Amino acid sequence: MYAVIMAGGRGTRxxxxxxxxxxKHLLDIISxxxxxxxxxxxxxxxxxxxNILIVTGRKHARELIRQLPEVPARxxxxxxxxxxxxxxxxxxxxxxxxxxxxxxxVVLPSDHGIxxxxxxxxxxxxxxxxxxxxxxxxxxxxxxxxxxxxxxxMEGGSSAGKADGYSVLRVKSxxxxxxxxxxxxxxxxxxxxxxxxxxxxxxxxxxNEIARFLPDLYTGLTTIKEALGKESENxxxxxxxxxxxxxxxxxxxxxKAKEVFVIPADFDWSDVGxxxxxxxxxxxxxxxxxxxxxxxxxxENTENVLVYSPKKLVAMIDMKDVLVVETKxxxxxxxxxxxxxxxxxxxxxxxxxxxxxx
Amino acid sequence: MYAVIMAGGRGTRxxxxxxxxxxKHLLDIISxxxxxxxxxxxxxxxxxxxNILIVTGRKHARELIRQLPEVPARxxxxxxxxxxxxxxxxxxxxxxxxxxxxxxxVVLPSDHGIxxxxxxxxxxxxxxxxxxxxxxxxxxxxxxxxxxxxxxxMEGGSSAGKADGYSVLRVKSxxxxxxxxxxxxxxxxxxxxxxxxxxxxxxxxxxNEIARFLPDLYTGLTTIKEALGKESENxxxxxxxxxxxxxxxxxxxxxKAKEVFVIPADFDWSDVGxxxxxxxxxxxxxxxxxxxxxxxxxxENTENVLVYSPKKLVAMIDMKDVLVVETKxxxxxxxxxxxxxxxxxxxxxxxxxxxxxx
Numbered sequence: 001m002y003a004v005i006m007a008g009g010r011g012t013r014x015x016x017x018x019x020x021x022x023x024k025h026l027l028d029i030i031s032x033x034x035x036x037x038x039x040x041x042x043x044x045x046x047x048x049x050x051n052i053l054i055v056t057g058r059k060h061a062r063e064l065i066r067q068l069p070e071v072p073a074r075x076x077x078x079x080x081x082x083x084x085x086x087x088x089x090x091x092x093x094x095x096x097x098x099x100x101x102x103x104x105x106v107v108l109p110s111d112h113g114i115x116x117x118x119x120x121x122x123x124x125x126x127x128x129x130x131x132x133x134x135x136x137x138x139x140x141x142x143x144x145x146x147x148x149x150x151x152x153x154m155e156g157g158s159s160a161g162k163a164d165g166y167s168v169l170r171v172k173s174x175x176x177x178x179x180x181x182x183x184x185x186x187x188x189x190x191x192x193x194x195x196x197x198x199x200x201x202x203x204x205x206x207x208n209e210i211a212r213f214l215p216d217l218y219t220g221l222t223t224i225k226e227a228l229g230k231e232s233e234n235x236x237x238x239x240x241x242x243x244x245x246x247x248x249x250x251x252x253x254x255x256k257a258k259e260v261f262v263i264p265a266d267f268d269w270s271d272v273g274x275x276x277x278x279x280x281x282x283x284x285x286x287x288x289x290x291x292x293x294x295x296x297x298x299x300e301n302t303e304n305v306l307v308y309s310p311k312k313l314v315a316m317i318d319m320k321d322v323l324v325v326e327t328k329x330x331x332x333x334x335x336x337x338x339x340x341x342x343x344x345x346x347x348x349x350x351x352x353x354x355x356x357x358x
Numbered sequence: 359m360y361a362v363i364m365a366g367g368r369g370t371r372x373x374x375x376x377x378x379x380x381x382k383h384l385l386d387i388i389s390x391x392x393x394x395x396x397x398x399x400x401x402x403x404x405x406x407x408x409n410i411l412i413v414t415g416r417k418h419a420r421e422l423i424r425q426l427p428e429v430p431a432r433x434x435x436x437x438x439x440x441x442x443x444x445x446x447x448x449x450x451x452x453x454x455x456x457x458x459x460x461x462x463x464v465v466l467p468s469d470h471g472i473x474x475x476x477x478x479x480x481x482x483x484x485x486x487x488x489x490x491x492x493x494x495x496x497x498x499x500x501x502x503x504x505x506x507x508x509x510x511x512m513e514g515g516s517s518a519g520k521a522d523g524y525s526v527l528r529v530k531s532x533x534x535x536x537x538x539x540x541x542x543x544x545x546x547x548x549x550x551x552x553x554x555x556x557x558x559x560x561x562x563x564x565x566n567e568i569a570r571f572l573p574d575l576y577t578g579l580t581t582i583k584e585a586l587g588k589e590s591e592n593x594x595x596x597x598x599x600x601x602x603x604x605x606x607x608x609x610x611x612x613x614k615a616k617e618v619f620v621i622p623a624d625f626d627w628s629d630v631g632x633x634x635x636x637x638x639x640x641x642x643x644x645x646x647x648x649x650x651x652x653x654x655x656x657x658e659n660t661e662n663v664l665v666y667s668p669k670k671l672v673a674m675i676d677m678k679d680v681l682v683v684e685t686k687x688x689x690x691x692x693x694x695x696x697x698x699x700x701x702x703x704x705x706x707x708x709x710x711x712x713x714x715x716x
Contacts, residue, residue: 016673298703298706298707300699300702300703301696312684312685312686312687312688312689313687313688313689313712314688314689314690314691315374315688315689315691315692315700315703316690316691316692317690317691317693317696317697317700317702317703318693319680319692319693322677322691324689324691326670326689327670328670329670329671330671331670331671331672331682331684331689332672332674333672333673333674333675333677333680333682334673334674334676334677335676335677338659338675338676339675341658341675341676342675344658344675345658345673345675348656348658349656354671357671
């Protein structure tokens with residue numbers, strides 16, 4: 001079995017900690033390990049590091065090799081340019097076929113948090129059994145805990161049996177990010193699941209589906225496959241990859257496929273997509289304050305704040321619902337609930353050509 | 359004529375910028391010059407630097423010499439310990455008598471802001487004329503612009519004539535910091551003035567009053583005076599000074615004296631006693647934001663904030679009424695209107711024995 005970790009994100013949402021050279025998955029935002037280190041730590045118990053592939057961009061390869069010494073450097077697959085998840089997954093599938101004919105591949109985002117790793121591993125094993133046995137596309141659906149409007153949802157349909165004690169359902173429909181009313185209906189129905197971006201299938205299964213629904217992408221991948229391991233590999237990859245269609249696997253394949261299975265799961269998943277989300281999932285003191293990164297903070301009449309400032313003492317007086325993030329060259333002070341606007345700051349830095357802060 | 363600048367403050371209210379070694383008057387908080395540099399710059403046009411005495415503590419002497427190269431080092435008078443303003447002024451009066459028999463001395467706090475320096479100089483000259491001619495105690499009273507409850511007030515009484523076009527009044531009463539209702543009545547009456555802590559008198563006049571109302575202090579000062587310029591000076595000063603009564607000139611002398619004159623003045627005075635006060639007097643952008651110290655700030659939906667962060671970019675999102683002060687080892691984030699609680703932070707640092715932050 002192989003794991004494919006997609007590590008292509010830009011991660012502007014965690015500015016000023018995340019930068020072009022250090023997107024979210026390369027940061028120790030949730031724990032003392034970086035998020036991608038945690039991702040690898042989590043799957044290592046059942047997928048050997050030599051079977052873990054990481055797909056990333058040129059800028060991040062060195063840091064990945066540094067952070068993940070147990071993963072062979074040749075397993076870091078470099079995309080010449082980002083071309084969304086369909087191309088990324090297709091490229092990884094080629095490499096797996098070359099190494100191992102047709103193993104199951106577990107496709108994982110690089111930057112999610114998982115509260116119950118044992119449960120997580122059991123669900124993935126169950127999904128792998130289904131993918132192996134039925135030659136089908138299997139997704140992990142997260143049982144929703146709130147009417148979240150920031151995720152895509154999958155609607156569960158008829159039963160496809162059980163695997164290792166877990167229910168397997170046919171996906172009846174994929175739904176884009178809903179509005180609040182829809183999301184509440186989804187939550188209430190009990191039959192809708194968050195699309196976690198975790199997929200399990202055999203390399204041949206997904207390549208066949210790509211061939212059917214994204215034939216141009218398949219043609220490009222075939223050209224790359226022929227060059228793998230040859231002197232021309234890098235030249236061909238560079239030339240072909242930039243011409244590949246940029247489409248997500250969800251939109252390009254999953255939503256069109258005849259049959260997709262989903263295993264509904266509950267392993268305390270979070271995508272930790274913003275400073276607000278980090279405050280939400282973090283341990284808090286009795287006043288709701290989160291002090292992370294070994295920061296030293298003094299609070300006077302202060303509640304529901306998040307502080308990251310490992311290098312200097314932070315004193316806060318009469319502050320409520322504030323996110324404070326200090327790095328060596330920048331300081332962010334943001335009202336809690338507004339951290340989506342961090343992107344506006346990044347845009348402003350780009351407009352002012354302050355590249356050293358990006 | 360002599361100037362005596364009292365530079366003994368601890369200045370915890372501007373933490374984290376003010377520290378034990380750098381109280382407020384040694385900081386460039388209001389302009390690019392430090393507050394004491396501004397004070398000296400302001401009086402230099404009519405009192406020569408060799409006639410400017412500065413009374414301070416041992417810890418601050420070197421920094422004063424560095425900041426004020428035009429003032430002779432021997433003019434920095436070092437108190438072995440702080441003993442409030444009566445002793446401080448008495449010590450300066452001795453030095454003036456020794457240098458110049460009996461000149462007028464203008465006593466000035468080291469840490470105030472003055473918006474109209476020309477007017478300020480004219481008022482002081484008028485006060486000096488009165489002090490010289492009438493051998494009396496003269497104070498400068500600030501015409502109040504708000505019902506401030508943080509200052510002492512002086513009540514104006516009968517006229518004592520005019521000096522250089524300024525009205526001179528007898529002080530009818532001194533009033534401690536009033537409550538809000540009293541302060542509003544004071545403001546409305548037009549006859550109450552803020553006690554600016556600026557005094558003008560001849561050295562002999564104040565020493566005579568000290569002899570009358572604080573005889574023990576006078577005895578101590580006399581002992582010190584006999585040792586001035588002798589080998590024993592430092593030893594005697596150290597021995598005697600710590601035994602002197604610690605009392606303010608206001609409480610110890612002014613409130614008891616038979617006759618005190620006040621010249622009501624309006625030269626855009628501010629004591630700049632806190633980060634809140636600094637925001638009040640500072641130039642603001644159209645949203646009420648103050649960016650000081652050459653800081654670079656990006657604001658998103660942010661109003662009425664003060665930012666001091668010369669070393670790193672500050673990005674603020676959806677923040678209203680916040681004071682942000684960043685130094686190399688500490689970061690203060692304080693709700694506007696609450697900066698008096700900075701003292702609580704300093705107390706907490708003392709309690710936690712974080713001396714490097716004090």
